[in-house]
Amino acid sequence: xxxxxxxxxxxxxxxxxxxxxxxxxxxxxxxxxxxxxxxxxxxxxxxxxxxxxxxxxxxxxxxxxxxxxxxxxxxxxxxxxxxxxxxxxxxxxxxxxxxxxxxxxxxxxxxxxxxxxxxxxxxxxxxxxxxxxxxxxxxxxxxxxxxxxxxxxxxxxxxxxxxxxxxxxxxxxxxxxxxxxxxxxxxxxxxxxxxxxxxxxxxxxxxxxxxxxxxxxxxxxxxxxxxxxxxxxxxxxxx
Amino acid sequence: xxxxxxxxxxxxxxxxxxxxxxxxxxxxxxxxxxxxxxxxxxxxxxxxxxxxxxxxxxxxxxxxxxxxxxxxxxxxxxxxxxxxxxxxxxxxxxxxxxxxxxxxxxxxxxxxxxxxxxxxxxxxxxxxxxxxxxxxxxxxxxxxxxxxxxxxxxxxxxxxxxxxxxxxxxxxxxxxxxxxxxxxxxxxxxxxxxxxxxxxxxxxxxxxxxxxxxxxxxxxxxxxxxxxxxxxxxxxxxxxxx
Numbered sequence: 247x248x249x250x251x252x253x254x255x256x257x258x259x260x261x262x263x264x265x266x267x268x269x270x271x272x273x274x275x276x277x278x279x280x281x282x283x284x285x286x287x288x289x290x291x292x293x294x295x296x297x298x299x300x301x302x303x304x305x306x307x308x309x310x311x312x313x314x315x316x317x318x319x320x321x322x323x324x325x326x327x328x329x330x331x332x333x334x335x336x337x338x339x340x341x342x343x344x345x346x347x348x349x350x351x352x353x354x355x356x357x358x359x360x361x362x363x364x365x366x367x368x369x370x371x372x373x374x375x376x377x378x379x380x381x382x383x384x385x386x387x388x389x390x391x392x393x394x395x396x397x398x399x400x401x402x403x404x405x406x407x408x409x410x411x412x413x414x415x416x417x418x419x420x421x422x423x424x425x426x427x428x429x430x431x432x433x434x435x436x437x438x439x440x441x442x443x444x445x446x447x448x449x450x451x452x453x454x455x456x457x458x459x460x461x462x463x464x465x466x467x468x469x470x471x472x473x474x475x476x477x478x479x480x481x482x483x484x485x
Numbered sequence: 486x487x488x489x490x491x492x493x494x495x496x497x498x499x500x501x502x503x504x505x506x507x508x509x510x511x512x513x514x515x516x517x518x519x520x521x522x523x524x525x526x527x528x529x530x531x532x533x534x535x536x537x538x539x540x541x542x543x544x545x546x547x548x549x550x551x552x553x554x555x556x557x558x559x560x561x562x563x564x565x566x567x568x569x570x571x572x573x574x575x576x577x578x579x580x581x582x583x584x585x586x587x588x589x590x591x592x593x594x595x596x597x598x599x600x601x602x603x604x605x606x607x608x609x610x611x612x613x614x615x616x617x618x619x620x621x622x623x624x625x626x627x628x629x630x631x632x633x634x635x636x637x638x639x640x641x642x643x644x645x646x647x648x649x650x651x652x653x654x655x656x657x658x659x660x661x662x663x664x665x666x667x668x669x670x671x672x673x674x675x676x677x678x679x680x681x682x683x684x685x686x687x688x689x690x691x692x693x694x695x696x697x698x699x700x701x702x703x704x705x706x707x708x709x710x711x712x713x714x715x716x717x718x719x720x721x722x723x724x725x726x727x
Binding site: 344456 | 555556558559560561562563564565566567568570571643644646647648650651654655660661664665667672675676678679682683684686687690
Protein backbone atom coordinates (compact mmCIF):
# COMPACT_ATOMS: atom_id res chain seq x y z
CA UNK A 247 0.00 0.00 0.00
CA UNK A 248 1.28 3.33 -0.89
CA UNK A 249 0.62 6.11 1.48
CA UNK A 250 0.67 9.44 -0.11
CA UNK A 251 1.30 11.94 2.56
CA UNK A 252 -0.21 15.23 1.75
CA UNK A 253 2.68 17.55 1.47
CA UNK A 254 2.40 20.62 3.62
CA UNK A 255 3.47 24.00 2.34
CA UNK A 256 7.20 24.32 2.12
CA UNK A 257 8.33 26.84 4.69
CA UNK A 258 11.76 28.11 3.88
CA UNK A 259 14.09 28.22 6.80
CA UNK A 260 15.73 31.61 6.98
CA UNK A 261 17.49 30.83 10.19
CA UNK A 262 16.50 32.05 13.59
CA UNK A 263 16.22 35.76 13.10
CA UNK A 264 14.68 37.53 16.02
CA UNK A 265 11.48 39.47 15.70
CA UNK A 266 12.94 42.90 15.44
CA UNK A 267 15.53 41.84 12.89
CA UNK A 268 13.17 39.96 10.66
CA UNK A 269 10.32 42.36 10.26
CA UNK A 270 10.19 45.27 12.64
CA UNK A 271 12.23 48.26 11.54
CA UNK A 272 12.20 49.58 15.08
CA UNK A 273 14.62 52.33 15.88
CA UNK A 274 16.61 50.32 18.32
CA UNK A 275 16.92 46.58 17.85
CA UNK A 276 19.30 45.64 20.63
CA UNK A 277 19.38 42.03 19.43
CA UNK A 278 20.74 43.18 16.08
CA UNK A 279 23.39 45.24 17.82
CA UNK A 280 24.42 42.27 19.95
CA UNK A 281 24.55 39.89 16.99
CA UNK A 282 26.39 42.25 14.69
CA UNK A 283 28.73 43.92 17.14
CA UNK A 284 31.57 41.55 16.35
CA UNK A 285 31.13 41.24 12.61
CA UNK A 286 30.04 44.76 11.70
CA UNK A 287 30.24 47.47 14.32
CA UNK A 288 33.44 46.64 16.16
CA UNK A 289 35.61 46.19 13.04
CA UNK A 290 34.19 49.41 11.61
CA UNK A 291 35.00 51.27 14.81
CA UNK A 292 38.55 49.91 14.92
CA UNK A 293 39.08 50.74 11.24
CA UNK A 294 37.81 54.23 11.85
CA UNK A 295 40.30 54.79 14.67
CA UNK A 296 43.15 53.57 12.44
CA UNK A 297 42.05 55.62 9.43
CA UNK A 298 42.01 58.72 11.63
CA UNK A 299 45.30 58.00 13.40
CA UNK A 300 47.16 57.34 10.14
CA UNK A 301 45.72 60.43 8.43
CA UNK A 302 46.47 62.78 11.32
CA UNK A 303 49.92 61.22 11.80
CA UNK A 304 50.98 61.66 8.19
CA UNK A 305 49.20 65.01 7.90
CA UNK A 306 50.98 66.27 10.97
CA UNK A 307 54.40 65.14 9.75
CA UNK A 308 53.89 67.00 6.45
CA UNK A 309 52.28 70.09 8.00
CA UNK A 310 54.92 70.28 10.72
CA UNK A 311 57.78 70.13 8.24
CA UNK A 312 56.17 72.80 6.05
CA UNK A 313 55.40 74.98 9.07
CA UNK A 314 59.05 74.86 10.17
CA UNK A 315 60.11 75.78 6.63
CA UNK A 316 57.51 78.55 6.44
CA UNK A 317 58.71 79.84 9.78
CA UNK A 318 62.11 80.35 8.15
CA UNK A 319 61.01 81.31 4.67
CA UNK A 320 58.04 83.64 4.94
CA UNK A 321 56.87 83.31 1.32
CA UNK A 322 55.96 79.67 1.81
CA UNK A 323 53.13 80.39 4.25
CA UNK A 324 50.62 82.14 1.93
CA UNK A 325 51.34 79.66 -0.87
CA UNK A 326 50.72 76.61 1.28
CA UNK A 327 47.70 78.19 3.01
CA UNK A 328 46.09 79.15 -0.29
CA UNK A 329 46.54 75.64 -1.64
CA UNK A 330 45.07 73.94 1.40
CA UNK A 331 42.26 76.51 1.77
CA UNK A 332 41.27 75.77 -1.81
CA UNK A 333 41.26 72.06 -1.02
CA UNK A 334 38.69 72.75 1.68
CA UNK A 335 36.13 74.06 -0.79
CA UNK A 336 36.10 70.75 -2.67
CA UNK A 337 33.45 68.38 -1.30
CA UNK A 338 35.33 65.44 0.21
CA UNK A 339 33.18 62.87 -1.56
CA UNK A 340 34.14 64.29 -4.95
CA UNK A 341 37.84 64.27 -4.08
CA UNK A 342 37.62 60.62 -3.06
CA UNK A 343 35.87 59.71 -6.32
CA UNK A 344 38.48 61.61 -8.30
CA UNK A 345 41.23 59.58 -6.63
CA UNK A 346 39.63 56.19 -7.28
CA UNK A 347 40.77 55.84 -10.93
CA UNK A 348 44.31 56.66 -9.79
CA UNK A 349 44.69 54.72 -6.55
CA UNK A 350 41.74 52.34 -6.73
CA UNK A 351 39.19 51.48 -4.07
CA UNK A 352 41.80 51.24 -1.36
CA UNK A 353 42.79 52.67 2.00
CA UNK A 354 45.37 54.76 0.11
CA UNK A 355 42.54 56.64 -1.60
CA UNK A 356 40.93 57.53 1.72
CA UNK A 357 44.20 58.45 3.34
CA UNK A 358 45.33 60.77 0.53
CA UNK A 359 42.04 62.64 0.82
CA UNK A 360 42.02 62.73 4.61
CA UNK A 361 45.66 63.84 4.86
CA UNK A 362 44.91 66.65 2.42
CA UNK A 363 42.08 67.95 4.56
CA UNK A 364 44.15 67.88 7.79
CA UNK A 365 46.98 69.94 6.29
CA UNK A 366 45.30 73.35 6.47
CA UNK A 367 44.45 73.14 10.15
CA UNK A 368 47.69 71.54 11.29
CA UNK A 369 49.87 73.84 9.18
CA UNK A 370 48.20 77.10 10.20
CA UNK A 371 48.07 76.19 13.87
CA UNK A 372 51.70 75.09 14.03
CA UNK A 373 52.83 78.22 12.22
CA UNK A 374 50.62 80.48 14.37
CA UNK A 375 52.09 78.82 17.47
CA UNK A 376 55.68 79.32 16.31
CA UNK A 377 54.98 82.93 15.38
CA UNK A 378 53.32 83.67 18.73
CA UNK A 379 56.62 83.22 20.58
CA UNK A 380 57.66 86.70 21.78
CA UNK A 381 60.89 87.94 20.12
CA UNK A 382 62.30 88.92 23.53
CA UNK A 383 62.18 85.28 24.62
CA UNK A 384 64.12 84.16 21.56
CA UNK A 385 66.53 87.04 22.05
CA UNK A 386 67.11 85.97 25.64
CA UNK A 387 67.67 82.35 24.59
CA UNK A 388 70.19 83.48 21.99
CA UNK A 389 71.91 85.59 24.63
CA UNK A 390 72.23 82.51 26.82
CA UNK A 391 74.19 80.89 24.01
CA UNK A 392 71.58 78.48 22.62
CA UNK A 393 72.01 77.43 19.01
CA UNK A 394 69.25 77.90 16.44
CA UNK A 395 68.21 74.26 16.84
CA UNK A 396 68.25 74.45 20.62
CA UNK A 397 66.06 77.55 20.50
CA UNK A 398 63.57 75.70 18.32
CA UNK A 399 63.65 72.55 20.42
CA UNK A 400 63.64 74.07 23.91
CA UNK A 401 61.94 77.45 23.51
CA UNK A 402 59.82 77.82 20.42
CA UNK A 403 58.23 74.37 20.26
CA UNK A 404 57.19 74.20 23.94
CA UNK A 405 55.67 77.68 23.69
CA UNK A 406 53.93 76.76 20.44
CA UNK A 407 52.61 73.53 21.88
CA UNK A 408 49.15 74.79 22.98
CA UNK A 409 48.39 76.06 19.47
CA UNK A 410 49.78 72.89 17.89
CA UNK A 411 47.73 70.62 20.10
CA UNK A 412 44.60 72.71 19.49
CA UNK A 413 45.24 72.08 15.79
CA UNK A 414 45.64 68.35 16.34
CA UNK A 415 42.35 68.29 18.24
CA UNK A 416 40.47 69.98 15.42
CA UNK A 417 42.30 67.84 12.87
CA UNK A 418 41.26 64.65 14.63
CA UNK A 419 37.54 65.46 14.88
CA UNK A 420 37.51 66.74 11.30
CA UNK A 421 39.14 63.55 10.08
CA UNK A 422 36.68 61.38 12.02
CA UNK A 423 33.86 63.24 10.30
CA UNK A 424 35.34 63.03 6.79
CA UNK A 425 36.23 59.37 7.21
CA UNK A 426 32.53 58.53 7.63
CA UNK A 427 31.82 60.09 4.22
CA UNK A 428 34.75 58.25 2.64
CA UNK A 429 32.96 54.94 3.26
CA UNK A 430 30.67 55.78 0.35
CA UNK A 431 33.62 54.93 -1.90
CA UNK A 432 35.69 52.50 0.14
CA UNK A 433 34.19 49.95 2.54
CA UNK A 434 36.06 50.96 5.67
CA UNK A 435 35.13 52.66 8.92
CA UNK A 436 31.86 53.58 10.58
CA UNK A 437 30.53 55.18 7.43
CA UNK A 438 30.16 51.68 5.97
CA UNK A 439 27.32 50.56 8.29
CA UNK A 440 25.78 54.05 7.98
CA UNK A 441 25.61 53.83 4.17
CA UNK A 442 24.64 50.13 4.28
CA UNK A 443 21.83 50.86 6.72
CA UNK A 444 20.62 53.81 4.63
CA UNK A 445 20.66 51.72 1.49
CA UNK A 446 18.54 48.88 2.86
CA UNK A 447 16.65 51.33 5.08
CA UNK A 448 17.49 49.50 8.28
CA UNK A 449 17.26 52.07 11.03
CA UNK A 450 19.15 50.33 13.80
CA UNK A 451 22.25 49.93 11.66
CA UNK A 452 22.63 53.55 10.57
CA UNK A 453 21.50 55.06 13.87
CA UNK A 454 23.85 52.92 15.97
CA UNK A 455 26.77 53.46 13.58
CA UNK A 456 26.05 57.19 13.64
CA UNK A 457 25.96 57.20 17.42
CA UNK A 458 29.26 55.31 17.51
CA UNK A 459 30.85 57.89 15.19
CA UNK A 460 29.58 60.71 17.41
CA UNK A 461 30.82 58.91 20.54
CA UNK A 462 34.21 58.31 18.93
CA UNK A 463 34.55 62.01 18.04
CA UNK A 464 33.58 63.15 21.53
CA UNK A 465 35.85 60.63 23.28
CA UNK A 466 38.80 61.49 21.01
CA UNK A 467 38.24 65.20 21.67
CA UNK A 468 38.04 64.61 25.43
CA UNK A 469 41.15 62.43 25.52
CA UNK A 470 43.12 65.03 23.59
CA UNK A 471 42.03 67.78 26.01
CA UNK A 472 43.28 65.69 28.94
CA UNK A 473 46.58 64.91 27.20
CA UNK A 474 47.01 68.59 26.35
CA UNK A 475 46.47 69.60 30.01
CA UNK A 476 48.90 66.94 31.23
CA UNK A 477 51.62 68.08 28.85
CA UNK A 478 51.31 71.78 29.62
CA UNK A 479 51.27 71.98 33.45
CA UNK A 480 52.51 75.60 33.36
CA UNK A 481 49.27 76.73 31.74
CA UNK A 482 47.04 75.41 34.50
CA UNK A 483 48.39 77.92 36.97
CA UNK A 484 47.25 80.86 34.85
CA UNK A 485 44.16 79.42 33.23
CA UNK B 486 30.27 51.98 -6.39
CA UNK B 487 30.69 51.56 -10.10
CA UNK B 488 33.62 53.28 -11.68
CA UNK B 489 31.94 54.55 -14.80
CA UNK B 490 34.97 55.82 -16.61
CA UNK B 491 38.69 56.19 -16.14
CA UNK B 492 40.31 59.36 -15.04
CA UNK B 493 42.21 60.89 -17.90
CA UNK B 494 42.89 64.06 -19.77
CA UNK B 495 39.31 64.11 -21.07
CA UNK B 496 37.70 64.02 -17.64
CA UNK B 497 37.92 67.75 -17.09
CA UNK B 498 36.96 68.58 -20.67
CA UNK B 499 33.98 66.24 -20.31
CA UNK B 500 33.14 67.86 -16.99
CA UNK B 501 32.80 71.24 -18.71
CA UNK B 502 30.81 69.60 -21.50
CA UNK B 503 28.46 68.11 -18.88
CA UNK B 504 28.04 71.50 -17.22
CA UNK B 505 27.22 73.09 -20.57
CA UNK B 506 24.88 70.48 -22.09
CA UNK B 507 23.00 69.84 -18.85
CA UNK B 508 23.09 73.47 -17.80
CA UNK B 509 19.44 73.81 -16.86
CA UNK B 510 19.62 70.69 -14.66
CA UNK B 511 22.89 71.86 -13.13
CA UNK B 512 21.38 75.30 -12.55
CA UNK B 513 18.40 73.76 -10.73
CA UNK B 514 20.67 71.70 -8.50
CA UNK B 515 22.93 74.71 -7.89
CA UNK B 516 19.97 76.83 -6.81
CA UNK B 517 18.78 74.06 -4.47
CA UNK B 518 22.30 73.78 -3.10
CA UNK B 519 22.46 77.53 -2.49
CA UNK B 520 19.02 77.58 -0.90
CA UNK B 521 19.90 74.76 1.48
CA UNK B 522 23.22 76.42 2.42
CA UNK B 523 21.68 79.88 2.83
CA UNK B 524 18.93 78.58 5.12
CA UNK B 525 21.47 76.70 7.26
CA UNK B 526 23.91 79.64 7.51
CA UNK B 527 21.00 81.99 8.21
CA UNK B 528 19.68 79.86 11.07
CA UNK B 529 23.19 79.37 12.47
CA UNK B 530 23.83 83.14 12.42
CA UNK B 531 20.44 83.86 14.01
CA UNK B 532 21.14 81.45 16.88
CA UNK B 533 24.88 81.82 17.43
CA UNK B 534 25.68 85.44 16.65
CA UNK B 535 23.39 87.20 19.21
CA UNK B 536 24.21 84.57 21.84
CA UNK B 537 27.97 84.84 21.33
CA UNK B 538 27.96 88.64 21.21
CA UNK B 539 25.79 88.88 24.32
CA UNK B 540 27.87 86.36 26.31
CA UNK B 541 31.02 88.17 25.24
CA UNK B 542 29.51 91.51 26.26
CA UNK B 543 28.72 90.29 29.79
CA UNK B 544 32.00 88.26 29.86
CA UNK B 545 30.19 85.16 30.99
CA UNK B 546 29.40 81.74 29.65
CA UNK B 547 32.85 80.99 28.28
CA UNK B 548 32.12 77.36 29.12
CA UNK B 549 29.09 77.35 26.82
CA UNK B 550 30.66 79.48 24.11
CA UNK B 551 33.96 77.60 23.95
CA UNK B 552 33.72 74.16 25.55
CA UNK B 553 30.16 73.15 24.61
CA UNK B 554 30.77 74.72 21.25
CA UNK B 555 33.87 72.55 20.79
CA UNK B 556 31.73 69.48 21.44
CA UNK B 557 29.21 70.57 18.83
CA UNK B 558 31.98 71.09 16.34
CA UNK B 559 33.27 67.58 16.91
CA UNK B 560 30.05 65.92 15.68
CA UNK B 561 30.47 64.24 12.27
CA UNK B 562 27.85 65.64 9.88
CA UNK B 563 26.97 62.30 8.30
CA UNK B 564 26.49 60.80 11.77
CA UNK B 565 24.22 63.70 12.78
CA UNK B 566 22.17 63.10 9.64
CA UNK B 567 21.88 59.35 10.23
CA UNK B 568 20.98 59.73 13.90
CA UNK B 569 18.48 62.50 13.16
CA UNK B 570 16.88 60.66 10.25
CA UNK B 571 14.30 58.60 12.22
CA UNK B 572 13.06 61.75 13.95
CA UNK B 573 13.01 64.11 10.95
CA UNK B 574 12.56 61.71 8.07
CA UNK B 575 14.01 61.90 4.58
CA UNK B 576 14.32 65.42 3.27
CA UNK B 577 15.91 68.79 3.75
CA UNK B 578 15.16 69.26 7.45
CA UNK B 579 17.69 66.74 8.72
CA UNK B 580 20.38 68.08 6.39
CA UNK B 581 19.75 71.65 7.55
CA UNK B 582 19.97 70.40 11.14
CA UNK B 583 23.39 68.84 10.49
CA UNK B 584 24.60 71.99 8.71
CA UNK B 585 23.45 74.22 11.58
CA UNK B 586 25.23 71.92 14.05
CA UNK B 587 28.33 72.36 11.89
CA UNK B 588 28.13 76.13 11.48
CA UNK B 589 26.71 77.45 14.76
CA UNK B 590 29.65 76.48 17.05
CA UNK B 591 32.15 78.28 14.81
CA UNK B 592 30.09 81.46 14.75
CA UNK B 593 29.32 81.24 18.48
CA UNK B 594 32.94 80.77 19.58
CA UNK B 595 34.32 83.43 17.28
CA UNK B 596 31.75 86.09 18.17
CA UNK B 597 32.17 85.33 21.87
CA UNK B 598 35.98 85.52 21.73
CA UNK B 599 35.81 88.61 19.52
CA UNK B 600 33.62 90.63 21.89
CA UNK B 601 35.05 89.15 25.08
CA UNK B 602 38.64 90.01 24.15
CA UNK B 603 38.05 93.70 23.38
CA UNK B 604 40.52 95.65 25.54
CA UNK B 605 38.91 96.44 28.92
CA UNK B 606 40.57 99.90 28.81
CA UNK B 607 38.74 100.73 25.61
CA UNK B 608 35.39 99.66 27.08
CA UNK B 609 36.21 101.59 30.25
CA UNK B 610 36.93 104.81 28.40
CA UNK B 611 33.78 104.40 26.28
CA UNK B 612 31.81 104.05 29.48
CA UNK B 613 33.61 107.08 30.90
CA UNK B 614 32.49 109.08 27.88
CA UNK B 615 28.93 108.42 28.97
CA UNK B 616 27.95 105.67 26.49
CA UNK B 617 25.14 103.40 27.63
CA UNK B 618 25.90 99.64 27.80
CA UNK B 619 24.05 99.17 24.50
CA UNK B 620 26.05 101.95 22.86
CA UNK B 621 29.27 100.43 24.15
CA UNK B 622 28.26 97.15 22.54
CA UNK B 623 27.07 98.62 19.26
CA UNK B 624 29.71 101.31 18.74
CA UNK B 625 32.81 99.96 20.45
CA UNK B 626 32.78 96.22 21.09
CA UNK B 627 31.04 95.04 17.91
CA UNK B 628 33.18 97.04 15.47
CA UNK B 629 36.33 95.85 17.21
CA UNK B 630 35.09 92.25 17.20
CA UNK B 631 34.05 92.34 13.52
CA UNK B 632 37.16 90.69 12.03
CA UNK B 633 36.83 87.67 14.29
CA UNK B 634 33.03 87.49 13.98
CA UNK B 635 33.36 87.48 10.19
CA UNK B 636 36.19 84.98 10.27
CA UNK B 637 33.78 82.60 12.01
CA UNK B 638 30.94 83.21 9.56
CA UNK B 639 33.28 82.92 6.57
CA UNK B 640 34.74 79.60 7.66
CA UNK B 641 31.29 78.31 8.57
CA UNK B 642 29.95 79.30 5.16
CA UNK B 643 32.72 77.43 3.33
CA UNK B 644 32.04 74.30 5.37
CA UNK B 645 28.28 74.52 4.97
CA UNK B 646 28.43 74.92 1.19
CA UNK B 647 30.91 72.03 0.84
CA UNK B 648 28.94 69.82 3.25
CA UNK B 649 25.48 70.54 1.79
CA UNK B 650 26.62 67.94 -0.74
CA UNK B 651 25.61 65.31 1.83
CA UNK B 652 21.98 66.11 1.01
CA UNK B 653 22.59 63.77 -1.91
CA UNK B 654 22.54 60.87 0.55
CA UNK B 655 19.15 61.59 2.09
CA UNK B 656 16.34 62.98 0.05
CA UNK B 657 18.50 64.90 -2.35
CA UNK B 658 18.12 68.43 -3.49
CA UNK B 659 21.65 69.71 -3.94
CA UNK B 660 24.64 69.23 -6.19
CA UNK B 661 25.19 66.14 -4.04
CA UNK B 662 22.54 64.45 -6.21
CA UNK B 663 25.12 64.48 -9.00
CA UNK B 664 28.22 63.95 -6.86
CA UNK B 665 26.74 60.94 -5.05
CA UNK B 666 25.51 59.38 -8.26
CA UNK B 667 28.50 58.51 -10.36
CA UNK B 668 26.81 55.55 -12.07
CA UNK B 669 24.38 57.99 -13.70
CA UNK B 670 26.53 61.06 -14.30
CA UNK B 671 29.98 59.45 -14.62
CA UNK B 672 33.18 60.83 -13.20
CA UNK B 673 32.97 63.85 -15.50
CA UNK B 674 29.57 64.77 -14.02
CA UNK B 675 30.93 64.32 -10.51
CA UNK B 676 33.93 66.49 -11.29
CA UNK B 677 31.75 69.13 -12.96
CA UNK B 678 29.38 69.33 -10.00
CA UNK B 679 32.32 69.38 -7.58
CA UNK B 680 33.81 72.32 -9.47
CA UNK B 681 30.51 74.17 -9.05
CA UNK B 682 30.47 73.39 -5.31
CA UNK B 683 34.08 74.51 -4.99
CA UNK B 684 33.24 77.73 -6.83
CA UNK B 685 30.19 78.34 -4.62
CA UNK B 686 32.23 77.75 -1.45
CA UNK B 687 34.96 80.14 -2.58
CA UNK B 688 32.32 82.71 -3.54
CA UNK B 689 30.76 82.41 -0.09
CA UNK B 690 34.20 83.06 1.40
CA UNK B 691 34.77 86.17 -0.69
CA UNK B 692 31.18 87.37 -0.22
CA UNK B 693 31.61 87.48 3.55
CA UNK B 694 35.12 88.91 3.23
CA UNK B 695 33.64 91.71 1.13
CA UNK B 696 30.79 92.25 3.59
CA UNK B 697 33.37 92.50 6.34
CA UNK B 698 35.21 95.26 4.47
CA UNK B 699 31.97 97.14 3.92
CA UNK B 700 30.92 96.88 7.56
CA UNK B 701 34.27 97.70 9.14
CA UNK B 702 34.40 101.41 10.06
CA UNK B 703 37.06 103.21 8.03
CA UNK B 704 39.14 104.06 11.09
CA UNK B 705 39.48 100.40 11.99
CA UNK B 706 40.44 99.06 8.59
CA UNK B 707 44.14 99.21 9.26
CA UNK B 708 43.83 97.53 12.66
CA UNK B 709 45.15 94.02 12.65
CA UNK B 710 43.01 91.41 14.34
CA UNK B 711 46.07 90.23 16.24
CA UNK B 712 44.66 90.38 19.75
CA UNK B 713 43.36 86.84 19.70
CA UNK B 714 43.87 84.58 22.70
CA UNK B 715 46.24 81.77 21.84
CA UNK B 716 43.83 79.08 23.03
CA UNK B 717 41.59 79.98 20.12
CA UNK B 718 43.79 80.78 17.14
CA UNK B 719 42.08 82.99 14.53
CA UNK B 720 39.72 82.23 11.68
CA UNK B 721 40.34 79.08 9.70
CA UNK B 722 42.39 77.62 12.50
CA UNK B 723 39.03 77.34 14.19
CA UNK B 724 38.05 74.91 11.51
CA UNK B 725 35.27 72.43 11.90
CA UNK B 726 34.24 69.32 10.06
CA UNK B 727 33.05 69.27 6.50
